[in-house]
Amino acid sequence: MGRAFVYVILGGGVAAGYAALEFTKKGVSNGELCIISEESVAPYERPALSKGFLLPEAPARLPAFHTCVGANEERLTPKWYKEHGIELILGTRVKSADIRRKTLLTAAGETISYKFLIIATGARALKLEEFGVSGSDAENVCYLRDLADATRLADVMQTSTGGNAVVIGGGYIGMEVAASLVINKINVSMVFPEPHCMGRLFTPKIASYYEEFYKSKGVNFVKGTVLSSFVFDPEGKVTGVDLKDGSSLPADLVVVGIGIRPNTGLFEGQLTLEKGGIKVNSLLQTSNSSVYAVGDVASFPVKIFGESRRLEHVDAARKSARHAVAAIMEPDTTPEFDYLPFFYSRVFSFSWQFYGDNLGEVIYFGDFSGTSFGAYWVHKGHLVGSFLEGGSKEEYEAIARVTRLKPAIDDLSELERQGLGFVVGL
């Protein structure tokens, strides 16, 4: 059995939703496009899962956060896909791909053929087993990648009020989930190997600002060590964790956020890979001209860095998806993808944005004992990155605009003196 489509989007996450909207804007006909997704729901804004979804009062639930509400665009419910003649093939895993024949084989045994394929398979959460620790299957050990994970985490959180949680990992998931756990009145210990949280983006000074606030909310930081094993009760539930530094922590709930791996497996040996992802050119096209890759799984040329990167963030997923659709539908007029890397997070009442690259010397500005501060990164005489906490809409737009320009910086102390005024004035 089989079906044929002109356009197939493989994966039903953030990028898929934004690609679908763009296809309708460019004029796709009924029955030409399908989305195949292992998830059982239409594409949604994944960032909601570690934020609004975990709130104790009036938590966000679908259909409220289907794409493309994250970019203040239309909300694409299953009804929307139906009305636009887009086939949603949900709850369906693709188990193999044949790039030469332009076919995908689903786990149910259906062959789906395409003229153009957009790979939007995203990434999977790394498991502790990959670091030699077993126990991820225990009922109170939670990961957070999809709706099913978030639903389980919310359930376990409800039964853990007043109890102890251990958060493994000090990255995005660790920081955002730890804040949600605190808001849900659960005592939190965070365990991670680096000297400070958000080790790959934050400087020690920026990290310390957030860590001090988390500490004031009762969060216990256990740094420079990792988990060595779980402690179980006779029913197989985790009751604590043993750490490599010899210490132990009690746990009613464990949340693990130790990074991801892009879902490239279907294409290994068929498409060129790079930096752990699928290599694409500046039109998001892979080494096969009928196949495009977008979002977390794509390694694309980032013009302002002069090199290819894989960016595991929602803004890149949205914009790369739109651009790939434009490149497919309007090949003669679509320019190169010229993307400015943008990361953000919201925890408690904090909200920060970062643009560009965190390379070179760091110049701080603002009030680190107050609610608004930031930093610039200056590399080889140019401003290459900007971070701002607690900014206004106009200020965030200003740091984005100026970072894209990579202005020459002759005098670091003058930049420090001007602070945020430097970008607002340009």
Ligand code: FAD
């Ligand atoms: P995904 O959204 O991961 O979608 C991939 C899809 O492919 C899934 O539906 C998956 O089931 C499907 N799939 C994979 N393999 C197959 C297969 N073989 N067959 C069928 N289907 C398949 N980024 C930010 O910038 N800001 C944030 O605040 C933020 N918060 C986040 C919070 C959480 C909890 C998580 C997990 C991520 C967050 N991110 C955030 C990252 C952001 O969500 C991702 O960068 C984005 O979702 C990537 O989009 P994507 O479409 O490439 O992949």
Ligand code: NDP
């Ligand atoms: P991150 O890569 O952000 O962080 C992983 C953290 O776990 C790092 O602190 C890492 O340290 C640490 N770590 C790695 N191995 C171990 C280990 N064995 N034991 C303990 N700690 C370990 O990944 P997350 O899991 O936090 O996030 C998953 C994905 O979701 C990412 O793509 C992220 O971008 C995305 N996300 C983005 C958000 C946002 O943009 N606001 C919010 C939530 C998720 P080290 O650096 O030393 O490896």
